[in-house]
Ligand SMILES: [Zn+2]
């Protein structure tokens with residue numbers, strides 16, 4: 447490559463940098479066609495046009511520059527920042543992804559020894575951390591679809607690479623979600639296919655641990671998914687409904703409070719079986735999980751998710767009770783205490799949830815009543831002669847939601863609601879958790 451000196455920009459290159467900050471794609475495109483513009487030119491700080499575009503959060507500009515041959519791994523910045531670091535700092539998830547896909551190295555460090563993921567974590571761009579930590583290029587998987595050495599057949603059938611890649615790049619590590627992803631793909635939901643896949647994941651895990659820049663996070667993720675696949679295989683071997691049975695086992699709650707004990711045990715067991723006992727990540731996980739009694743917080747799932755995807759604090763987002771998917775918004779229309787992605791997830795969970803739904807509804811109603819009472823007292827205390835609308839606006843809500851409940855649940859839980867348990871004794875009600883939710887802190 448031609449050596450490019452910092453700060454020696456042509457007039458057109460200076461214009462390009464300005465256009466990246468303030469101009470249009472057309473203007474940038476025209477300049478990139480100019481013979482006086484080098485796509486990897488460096489400004490006085492050693493920043494390329496791509497770094498500028500990433501830093502400014504200009505997705506289209508980044509794509510345009512990459513199409514024109516921008517070097518995604520240029521490392522001439524005065525503080526050792528790369529385009530990926532600028533993308534991660536800007537917090538733009540799409541740009542982070544585009545730059546990763548263009549071949550950005552994730553383990554390059556800046557002048558103070560931080561990787562892009564560490565820098566993003568430092569400034570609180572957790573979504574970008576997740577994207578970087580979980581990035582696994584398709585080519586690395588495709589490697590296993592080709593004949594290597596003395597193999598008679600490839601370790602992975604080419605047709606399985608796509609579905610497997612989808613699973614290993616997911617940021618939702620909920621065991622139910624993984625089994626659902628397997629189950630929805632007939633190519634994958636089969637013993638031989640799954641055996642091949644889990645062996646490949648074990649190989650990747652080994653590679654992650656033995657390579658020079660060890661990646662414990664990816665190694666743990668591969669190992670964990672491999673364990674879930676092996677569970678799938680054991681269920682496929684016996685039993686009628688096979689993977690559906692596995693999903694049910696994972697969701698089944700213990701009678702006292704609905705906590706999914708089997709799920710917790712499976713995740714703990716997977717972590718324990720991680721083959722590299724000297725790994726820092728493993729020790730960290732074991733330290734966080736071992737002292738926790740089964741049924742208490744944090745769950746093994748939340749600890750594992752946090753360690754692998756870097757997601758901290760499940761506070762702001764709602765997670766599906768069944769599959770752990772982020773951003774679920776459909777509430778059980780009876781108790782309003784559990785959330786699902788959609789009716790499919792609700793139906794899958796109903797066999798377990800119906801046992802505690804009524805109890806949860808009682809808790810919900812009580813909470814609503816208390817909230818309304820508080821509101822009422824507050825309003826009365828503060829302003830005595832407030833026009834009555836003001837108070838009423840809030841209060842009927844309790845009843846409205848209550849009456850909607852009855853009509854809604856018929857459609858939402860589809861006739862199954864007659865099997866709702868009769869009112870159970872109120873004792874111990876406060877202890878009933880809202881089901882196997884991961885969103886609880
Ligand atoms: Zn779901």
Ligand SMILES: [Zn+2]
Nearest residue numbers: 778780781803
């Ligand atoms: Zn419910």
